[in-house]
């Protein structure tokens with residue numbers, strides 16, 4: 001999974017991101033380029049368009065949804081597909097999809113933004129003890145500070 005969260009695990013409001021952080025978008029691009037990205041229908045519709053050089057998988061309950069991308073109608077379908085994937089697959093949100101995939105995610109790339117925002121979408125609570133946590137770097141945009149972490153799930 002890859003996500004940017006505020007101090008209260010907030011991630012979005014009105015189907016939009018909470019911050020404009022160009023250096024974090026660069027980090028997102030470098031991390032996911034040439035990989036598969038998996039997202040909920042709402043997050044897909046919040047994007048300005050298809051993200052270049054990434055295979056898109058969209059999850060929706062709507063069997064009439066027409067799209068020139070891979071569509072799945074359950075988490076299980078997506079998990080079965082991921083098992084067959086040679087490249088890394090990244091869950092890129094939003095809230096409902098993070099919640100449903102968290103038990104299956106081995107690595108979490110979490111950008112922790114040092115800010116609070118009013119929000120209606122949140123990343124699930126995670127127990128730090130269940131992960132090996134590596135600080136990848138610190139960054140700043142428009143006076144907003146943030147840090148990139150990699151969480152690796154402990155095997156026990």
Ligand SMILES: NC(=O)c1ccc[n+]([C@@H]2O[C@H](COP(=O)([O-])OP(=O)(O)OC[C@H]3O[C@@H](n4cnc5c(N)ncnc54)[C@H](OP(=O)(O)O)[C@@H]3O)[C@@H](O)[C@H]2O)c1
Pocket residue numbers: 002003004005010011012013014015016017018039040041042043044046059060061062072073074075092093094095096097098100121
């Ligand atoms: N900060 C970040 O890093 C970050 C990243 C991504 C998104 N976000 C934010 O997150 C918010 C969106 O999150 P969200 O929870 O509202 O929407 P979402 O998770 O992007 O999409 C929800 C939709 O996914 C489909 N879905 C979810 N679970 C499903 C299942 N088990 N089976 C089939 N379909 C399923 C449904 O689509 P249908 O309604 O079509 O059935 C559901 O309405 C936005 O504010 C966005 O900006 C933030």
